Amino acid sequence: MxxxxxxxxxxxxxxxxxxxxxxxxxxxxxxxxxxxxxxxRLPPPSSNSTTATTxxxxxxxxxxxxxxxxxxxxxxxxxxxxxxxxxxELRLAAYSxxxxxxxxxxxxxxxxxxxxxxxxxxxxxxFHLSLDNADKLEDLDLKxxxxxxxNDKGHCVELSSDNRRLKYVGVxxxxxxxASVRANFPMRPQCGIFYFExxxxxxxxxGYIGIGxxxxxxxxxxxxxxxxxxxxxxxxxxxxxxxxxNGKPYGPKFGTGDxxxxxxxxxxxxxxxxxxxxxxxxxxxxxQGASLYPCVGFRTPGEQVEVNFGEREFKFDIxxxxxxxxxxxxDFTMVQATxxxxxxxxxxxxxxxxxxxxxxTESAISRGAGDSISTPSKAAPPSTPASTSxxxxxxxxxxxNSIDDMESSKILHEVxxxxxxxxxxxxxxxxFAKDISESRKTDSMALLKDSSMDxxxxxxxxxxxxxxxxxxxxxxxxAGDVDKAINLCEEHYPSVLDDNDMLMFKLECHKFIExxxxxxxxxxxxxxxxxxxxxxxxxxxxxxxxxxxxMDLDDVPVPQxxxxxxxxxxxxxxxxxxxxxxxxxxxxxxxxxxxxxxxLDGLLGTAMTYGQQLQQNYGRxxxxxxxxxxxxxxxxxxxxDPFQSPVAHVLDDLRRDELVNQLNSAxxxxxxxxxxxxxxxxxxxTQVAIQELLFSGNGKAAMxxxxxxxx
Amino acid sequence: MSTxxxxxxxxxxKEEWEKKLADVxxxxxxxxxxxxNYLVVEGYKDAAExxxxxxxxxxxxxxxxxxxxxxIRRAVQAGNVxxxxxxxxxxxxxxxxxxxxxxxxxxxYFQILDTNPQLFFHLQQQRLIELIRRGEFAEALxxxxxxxxxxxxxNPEFLxxxxxxxxxxxxxxxxxxxxxxxxxxxxxxxxxxxLNAAILTSQSQEKDPKLPSLLxxxxxxxxxxxxxxxxxxxxxxxxxxxxxTRDQ
Numbered sequence: 001m002x003x004x005x006x007x008x009x010x011x012x013x014x015x016x017x018x019x020x021x022x023x024x025x026x027x028x029x030x031x032x033x034x035x036x037x038x039x040x041r042l043p044p045p046s047s048n049s050t051t052a053t054t055x056x057x058x059x060x061x062x063x064x065x066x067x068x069x070x071x072x073x074x075x076x077x078x079x080x081x082x083x084x085x086x087x088x089e090l091r092l093a094a095y096s097x098x099x100x101x102x103x104x105x106x107x108x109x110x111x112x113x114x115x116x117x118x119x120x121x122x123x124x125x126x127f128h129l130s131l132d133n134a135d136k137l138e139d140l141d142l143k144x145x146x147x148x149x150x151n152d153k154g155h156c157v158e159l160s161s162d163n164r165r166l167k168y169v170g171v172x173x174x175x176x177x178x179a180s181v182r183a184n185f186p187m188r189p190q191c192g193i194f195y196f197e198x199x200x201x202x203x204x205x206x207g208y209i210g211i212g213x214x215x216x217x218x219x220x221x222x223x224x225x226x227x228x229x230x231x232x233x234x235x236x237x238x239x240x241x242x243x244x245x246n247g248k249p250y251g252p253k254f255g256t257g258d259x260x261x262x263x264x265x266x267x268x269x270x271x272x273x274x275x276x277x278x279x280x281x282x283x284x285x286x287x288q289g290a291s292l293y294p295c296v297g298f299r300t301p302g303e304q305v306e307v308n309f310g311e312r313e314f315k316f317d318i319x320x321x322x323x324x325x326x327x328x329x330x331d332f333t334m335v336q337a338t339x340x341x342x343x344x345x346x347x348x349x350x351x352x353x354x355x356x357x358x359x360x361t362e363s364a365i366s367r368g369a370g371d372s373i374s375t376p377s378k379a380a381p382p383s384t385p386a387s388t389s390x391x392x393x394x395x396x397x398x399x400x401n402s403i404d405d406m407e408s409s410k411i412l413h414e415v416x417x418x419x420x421x422x423x424x425x426x427x428x429x430x431x432f433a434k435d436i437s438e439s440r441k442t443d444s445m446a447l448l449k450d451s452s453m454d455x456x457x458x459x460x461x462x463x464x465x466x467x468x469x470x471x472x473x474x475x476x477x478x479a480g481d482v483d484k485a486i487n488l489c490e491e492h493y494p495s496v497l498d499d500n501d502m503l504m505f506k507l508e509c510h511k512f513i514e515x516x517x518x519x520x521x522x523x524x525x526x527x528x529x530x531x532x533x534x535x536x537x538x539x540x541x542x543x544x545x546x547x548x549x550x551m552d553l554d555d556v557p558v559p560q561x562x563x564x565x566x567x568x569x570x571x572x573x574x575x576x577x578x579x580x581x582x583x584x585x586x587x588x589x590x591x592x593x594x595x596x597x598x599x600l601d602g603l604l605g606t607a608m609t610y611g612q613q614l615q616q617n618y619g620r621x622x623x624x625x626x627x628x629x630x631x632x633x634x635x636x637x638x639x640x641d642p643f644q645s646p647v648a649h650v651l652d653d654l655r656r657d658e659l660v661n662q663l664n665s666a667x668x669x670x671x672x673x674x675x676x677x678x679x680x681x682x683x684x685x686t687q688v689a690i691q692e693l694l695f696s697g698n699g700k701a702a703m704x705x706x707x708x709x710x711x
Numbered sequence: 712m713s714t715x716x717x718x719x720x721x722x723x724x725k726e727e728w729e730k731k732l733a734d735v736x737x738x739x740x741x742x743x744x745x746x747x748n749y750l751v752v753e754g755y756k757d758a759a760e761x762x763x764x765x766x767x768x769x770x771x772x773x774x775x776x777x778x779x780x781x782x783i784r785r786a787v788q789a790g791n792v793x794x795x796x797x798x799x800x801x802x803x804x805x806x807x808x809x810x811x812x813x814x815x816x817x818x819x820y821f822q823i824l825d826t827n828p829q830l831f832f833h834l835q836q837q838r839l840i841e842l843i844r845r846g847e848f849a850e851a852l853x854x855x856x857x858x859x860x861x862x863x864x865x866n867p868e869f870l871x872x873x874x875x876x877x878x879x880x881x882x883x884x885x886x887x888x889x890x891x892x893x894x895x896x897x898x899x900x901x902x903x904x905x906l907n908a909a910i911l912t913s914q915s916q917e918k919d920p921k922l923p924s925l926l927x928x929x930x931x932x933x934x935x936x937x938x939x940x941x942x943x944x945x946x947x948x949x950x951x952x953x954x955x956t957r958d959q
Contacts, residue, residue: 358927365930366947411949412922416746423739425765432750432758471765657739678952679742679922682929684735685946685954688728689932696721696939701932710925711741 072310074319079702080190090138140695145183145294145309154179154220165306168298180220180297187292189266189697195318196294197308203255204302209235211260213292223297231284233273240283251280259315266699268347277315290697348703360408415679422677424470474660482511496670503666509633510659513650515607516636525641722942725956743768745922752920754781780910787903792838830909832869835859836876837902840893843879
């Protein structure tokens with residue numbers, strides 16, 4: 001076993017009891033825990049950290065300016081907003097870790113932790129922004145159209161200095177004199193819906209103005225909509241042009257003073273227009289392409305337009321319906337908003353319906369089956385195969401065939417059962433296995449199917465003893481009995497903790513936390529039921545207890561008198577009664593006080609002795625994770641009510657659960673079993689797949705919210 | 712959107728993919744809820760109970776109501792529609808005031824009567840089918856004319872379906888008849904599921920468990936990535952959920 005043994009020393013503790021520190025005014029951050037990093041590097045970095053301030057400021061070199069993302073307000077709740085915000089954070093993190101490294105080189109104090117930090121990137125390069133094949137979110141180009149591109153226009157079009165106003169200055173004799181201009185960036189499918197408006201400043205001679213969008217590859221001596229990969233709505237006749245020289249009647253004509261809006265819905269790949277704030281309905285469906293550029297085209301002299309990509313208020317209230325989508329139906333009046341909202345919901349509903357028809361079978365998930373499944377399913381099969389009469393009901397649930405049903409429930413059963421087995425929920429697993437083997441018998445009788453083909457679900461619980469053992473370990477840890485958990489683990493799975501010294505270390509630290517918890521609870525402190533993060537700051541200040549130099553473990557090995565408080569051993573409990581009652585709010589009732597104080601200091605003594613041992617064993621371990629865990633663990637001492645301290649999270653049940661999971665995983669891995677339940681892996685896989693789809697501009701994926709949709 | 716815009720094929724290495732997987736945050740409690748939801752909706756009462764104890768997660772419904780729902784569902788599945796309906800029907804709320812779950816069912820029965828005429832008709836139809844199956848033709852005729860025909864008049868679809876069901880009596884060998892599907896166990900399953908869904912809805916539960924949706928989303932998202940010609944480590948089977956990278 002590589003981790004140091006746990007030793008229960010009976011020597012006097014070198015830790016001062018926390019209440020002896022109450023009145024000290026020395027800032028907590030000046031404490032020194034042997035080789036531990038200075039405390040101000042703990043979250044929250046309340047004060048003084050110089051690195052923190054530099055990282056927040058904008059970079060000064062030639063890098064891409066690192067400013068918070070900006071986008072039109074109606075995108076506030078879109079996947080786009082989320083994505084671009086995460087990208088910003090990632091870039092910020094990359095930037096500050098580069099900075100961190102630089103400062104680490106300069107200040108030797110930080111060398112250890114910084115150099116060892118694997119997250120520090122070796123390159124100090126600016127971000128590489130490429131349009132295609134971006135593998136990482138950091139590198140993904142998410143810039144939205146903000147103006148026309150002066151370098152991407154047909155001849156005879158003049159741009160204003162801000163590149164938003166366009167004027168046609170050609171002769172405009174015939175169609176060969178047409179000229180278009182593309183925006184500087186494409187509309188991103190991640191937006192779900194992208195919307196922009198064009199005001200017709202002047203319709204010129206004939207008002208042959210086309211508003212729409214096209215690919216980057218389209219020629220610009222044409223009007224939008226005339227060619228493949230190009231779509232447009234034309235002012236002279238009000239027709240919509242869908243990749244064709246022949247338009248179709250669509251909306252009203254438009255001319256001087258009108259404002260035409262164009263919205264592309266990437267969720268169902270359709271587009272709609274608005275005129276002066278009124279929705280004109282869907283113009284195009286079945287759009288193609290992941291990079292569609294807003295585009296305006298002219299054909300007769302004097303035509304002039306100005307674009308609004310969201311920097312000003314739109315005529316059409318697109319923001320309103322996005323808000324409405326968030327909040328539900330509250331305050332919902334706009335007709336056009338209803339339409340657009342309905343369009344989005346319809347698209348998502350259709351997608352979910354398609355997905356709900358995907359069979360859960362091995363052949364569906366195995367490779368190569370993709371083609372047959374991704375084609376949207378045909379109309380739901382009628383509930384009755386009879387030809388003499390129509391289906392009985394208007395909305396029968398589509399029935400998969402029963403063989404698929406059987407396979408699907410078998411797969412689901414196994415996913416659930418393996419989840420229970422994984423976590424050592426032994427009773428659940430046994431009960432569930434019994435339940436499903438019964439229902440399987442009923443099913444197969446009902447469906448006239450031979451059940452002997454299936455394995456008995458009970459067989460899935462291969463090693464009941466193993467489940468039971470892991471369950472015991474879980475119980476022990478959840479009850480706060482770390483020793484028992486460790487003992488059980490060493491008894492049943494001897495190699496696990498030997499092979500995972502970090503885990504062993506965490507368990508040992510956790511034991512200290514549990515001791516401190518007991519102590520705090522005996523003192524009458526209890527976990528806050530609803531601890532809100534924001535309000536905890538204030539209470540943390542109230543209960544914040546500055547510690548004092550007595551905490552310096554390394555150079556003060558001998559207990560000695562220090563002012564009016566001194567270090568005490570377990571045998572000096574009586575003294576503590578006074579100091580405690582002095583500092584306490586007299587919450588305990590008087591009768592039991594003496595007894596409580598006795599056991600209380602006993603507990604504290606044990607904790608301190610143990611903590612000292614921990615410090616001895618690991619204090620010189622330079623691994624950053626060890627050091628930061630030690631700091632976090634020991635900082636509990638500084639607070640009178642640890643449940644309300646900034647480190648209260650270590651006392652949370654979630655922390656226990658986390659440890660249980662880590663230990664459980666380690667045990668399973670040591671037995672050559674997966675360290676993660678299938679269910680969890682599938683969830684993560686789906687999440688990452690959707691994320692990748694989003695990166696690659698899949699509009700359908702932009703509609704998905706896995707957490708909301710399945711959790 | 713499609714093939715025309717697909718950029719050159721992209722490959723994501725296993726290492727890279729696993730890093731992305733590790734970045735996904737998923738709370739164990741959320742997964743527990745997902746499992747609990749499956750157990751409750753699918754009616755695994757005992758397992759739900761144990762799971763609640765072992766995971767420390769409260770079940771989202773009264774455990775006893777799961778049992779009631781399953782009893783009724785099983786009764787229909789076993790062809791015992793009368794028992795299922797009459798059990799509910801015969802309940803006297805005055806005598807059973809201390810049985811909230813059953814009172815609930817009574818309430819449900821009337822609610823179905825009032826708000827879900829389609830389900831109610833299907834239950835009645837199932838009763839009729841069972842009568843015919845047992846060869847009780849006289850009873851079947853009475854039942855059809857007294858209980859079902861009046862409702863059929865309200866709704867032409869019901870009438871049509873009623874006629875189809877009655878046609879069962881016209882065939883010597885129903886297995887060869889065009890209406891043989893009505894006698895198939897799948898018809899019982901269908902009715903049982905419909906009833907089950909209605910009960911869940913009345914208990915403000917979603918009628919479908921969420922776990923299958925997750926598995927379907929997995930299939931869907933992987934297929935979409937395949938279509939975009941992105942090469943990545945995929946899960947090729949539900950049985951082990953191992954990551955497999957295509958060799959190409």
